[in-house]
Amino acid sequence: MRGPDSLGRGWWRRNIWGLVAMLPALALMIYAAVYSDLEYWQRGRPSQAPSAADGSAEFAGVRLRLVELAPTTDLKRYGNAPFVPPDGVTVWRAVIEVESPDPETSPFCTILLEDEAGNRYDVNAEELSKARLPLANCRPDTEDPAPVSGRYRTVAHFALATGVDAVAVRLSFGGVDLVRYVRLTLRG
Amino acid sequence: MSLLRRLGGLLLVAAVLAAGQAVADSPPDRNHQLRPFAVSGDFGTDVVGRDFAVRAVAVRCAAQLKIGDAIMDTQGVWVVVKLRLSARTEPSHISYAAVRDASGRIYQTTDRFDQLLVTGGRSIQPGLPVEGEIAIEVPAASAGDLTLLVASTFVDHRMDSMAEIPLPISDVTAVLANPAPTEVLAPRSAA
Structure with missing residues (x-):
């Protein structure tokens, strides 16, 4: 981990947007993992x-x-x-x-x-x-x-x-x- | 970027990959993750699974069974359990019954005679419970610590409920010393 950059920002400040983007990326990854099972379950549910x-x-x-x-x-x-x-x-x-x-x-x-x-x-x-x-x-x-x-x-x-x-x-x-x-x- | 920093980055990636593989390989394995949902309850009480309820009403041991005119011996001991089975919200079949001993060994209901109550042959309607007895052969040494297992699934029990009921069996030596044959109660409506 490097020290402050030329603007005086530390590691957390430099990477804040990357860290924020990880949350929706994680949500998308979980959804993609269960999507096929979820769709299969929904399509198999009896409907009137x-x-x-x-x-x-x-x-x-x-x-x-x-x-x-x-x-x-x-x-x-x-x-x-x-x-x-x-x-x-x-x-x-x-x-x-x-x-x-x-x-x-x-x-x-x-x-x-x-x-x-x-x-x-x-x-x-x-x-x-x-x-x-x-x-x-x-x-x-x-x-x-x-x-x-x-x-x-x-x-x-x-x-x-x-x-x-x-x-x-x-x-x-x-x-x-x-x-x-x-x-x-x-x-x- | 210095060579040392690049090397450190590579090592970090390798460590993350190794850690991921270790997590994937570590127990529990896939079958264990998908194991049945155990629903435990006491002897004599209703134990409620996803689509059925089971109550172990009585248990006894015997050295011989009398099925019709046939006498059935065993090298171990017969465990005869009286069950009361109910469906919850839709017709249900009980397709699996077994006992598990203290060391984890599983003994299923015998196939030496038909046991329709727990082999999927009896459809149970909601609100109309069925009573009957089942028989399982176990080694005499295992009979003192048995847990009854009941499920509506036949072979693949993964991700479905399985009732677990400890059976209060104490001493079987008296039964083995006096091998009087016992009959097994056929399924009947208990509404």
């Missing part, structure tokens, strides 16, 4: 696709509308005996109307139920494993006659703790869009 004012949504080439979301007790076991869920479990049924230009090529979907606290639930939970349930995948049910109008319904069942209320369903179409989902609620 827009829906229409009437509660329906057009997504993955089909129009979707939630027409029923309520507890149900009329499930059957294989063999047609009534199904009784485990103690403390309430079964909820969601009915989603799907309108497709060609039901034969409608994409498969994954359906989650959302409760009032924002918790999510899978279709056909283990607690319902002894009930006879439809597949709930947004495809026309193979047991029904082929929908001529292009409009059909997909039915999903969920197991929730008794006393918890469901408020919405989330549908994602992994074969079409890996990160966006549609959130459907009941509209009067």
Whole structure:
């Protein structure tokens, strides 16, 4: 470290602007180091696709509308005996109307139920494993006659703790869009 | 600039580079930096991870297990732990359970029979806890100081939570002296 220069300035005075410039340079260096991970994380975060004012949504080439979301007790076991869920479990049924230009090529979907606290639930939970349930995948049910109008319904069942209320369903179409989902609620 | 000053500058740069390399090479290594987030808790209490909660409800040791009609011996001792598992905000699977002994050795749940509760085979919904037992073979000498490890990840546990619960096991000599087979409770809803 040299002594004062011809103007009488010491090392710190001579290098003050270089030292100040180090702060934004350091910030830029840290940002550049984490940028790719940050962008990857943000692009992978599930995001909600827009829906229409009437509660329906057009997504993955089909129009979707939630027409029923309520507890149900009329499930059957294989063999047609009534199904009784485990103690403390309430079964909820969601009915989603799907309108497709060609039901034969409608994409498969994954359906989650959302409760009032924002918790999510899978279709056909283990607690319902002894009930006879439809597949709930947004495809026309193979047991029904082929929908001529292009409009059909997909039915999903969920197991929730008794006393918890469901408020919405989330549908994602992994074969079409890996990160966006549609959130459907009941509209009067 | 004198030769001495130039030489000093070069030495300074070399020293900075060497120090940087030493920092990069020094422990902890990359795997250690990305190790699971340990979430410790007491036996009998809920230990809450990122996407699940686990409670070790009971633990016992046995010299033999009875799985269906089969009797399973061990060269060590069976540690049978009763777990209560819950999902937090979305459906979850527990895909890893093991015990760690005092010297750091890890013993995973046995694959001599299906243990769906902790091998990802049981989906757990929020608010609907599941109870069941798991079985792990350990050397008898290790049984006195074991910590239960539970995670929702299967193989790659990096940067995710792992529950750690010390197991209150005292003496296993009585169990080994009286090898009565014990059954392992299958998973069931505990809502």
